Amino acid sequence: GDSVTQMEGPVTLSEEAFLTINCTYTATGYPSLFWYVQYPGEGLQLLLKATKADDKGSNKGFEATYRKETTSFHLEKGSVQVSDSAVYFCALKPAGNKLTFGGGTRVLVKP
Amino acid sequence: DTEVTQTPKHLVMGMTNKKSLKCEQHMGHRAMYWYKQKAKKPPELMFVYSYEKLSINESVPSRFSPECPNSSLLNLHLHALQPEDSALYLCASSQDGGQGRLSNTIYFGEGSWLTVV
Numbered sequence: 001g002d003s004v005t006q007m008e009g010p011v012t013l014s015e016e017a018f019l020t021i022n023c024t025y026t027a028t029g030y031p032s033l034f035w036y037v038q039y040p041g042e043g044l045q046l047l048l049k050a051t052k053a054d055d056k057g058s059n060k061g062f063e064a065t066y067r068k069e070t071t072s073f074h075l076e077k078g079s080v081q082v083s084d085s086a087v088y089f090c091a092l093k094p095a096g097n098k099l100t101f102g103g104g105t106r107v108l109v110k111p
Numbered sequence: 112d113t114e115v116t117q118t119p120k121h122l123v124m125g126m127t128n129k130k131s132l133k134c135e136q137h138m139g140h141r142a143m144y145w146y147k148q149k150a151k152k153p154p155e156l157m158f159v160y161s162y163e164k165l166s167i168n169e170s171v172p173s174r175f176s177p178e179c180p181n182s183s184l185l186n187l188h189l190h191a192l193q194p195e196d197s198a199l200y201l202c203a204s205s206q207d208g209g210q211g212r213l214s215n216t217i218y219f220g221e222g223s224w225l226t227v228v
Contacts, residue, residue: 032216034216043117043201044203044219046219049216093215098156098159099217103152104153
């Protein structure tokens with residue numbers, strides 16, 4: 001079945017540091033890939049998405065590229081802020097099928 | 112912009128109470144979802160409605176009863192819950208991909224924090 005594996009946290013960084021969260025997946029067919037972010041005490045927000053191989057999703061300084069050859073969708077940000085402290089979920093969804101989440105990665109950015 | 116609104120934001124209920132969670136979206140989406148999220152875990156799918164009909168029930172106990180009065184509204188009726196049902200309940204919506212196929216992008220609300228005492 002479909003599955004998503006992402007690095008376990010917490011990831012602790014200083015402000016302005018470079019952030020990478022690894023995400024790899026297993027799926028049949030060609031799923032769409034997503035990153036969702038959950039700030040403390042809030043629901044999930046769609047951060048970015050990519051629907052086919054080599055697509056790059058980007059939003060709020062975050063980027064992720066759909067790499068079919070390595071079945072990966074790593075999230076990156078060049079310079080994090082304290083306000084980026086949150087839990088980040090990688091997810092995949094084949095057409096017509098259910099959304100499958102990774103376990104989530106907690107990121108803590110210190111001033 | 113996308114918006115899925117949920118009420119109430121916080122709910123405390125006893126094990127013998129009957130309460131409801133409500134969800135509304137005005138994006139014209141025809142698929143709506145309920146998810147349950149426990150602390151430090153990803154959301155787990157509970158129910159999916161497509162065109163106001165229940166299309167997926169992930170073997171959820173009958174003490175949770177979903178209802179979709181129209182294409183914009185989704186309710187979750189709660190009765191005789193247990194303390195272990197305490198969690199964040201997330202509503203979500205997506206466009207329907209046609210022929211009953213769910214569109215790929217799902218948008219979530221802020222959630223309702225439920226505590227069962």
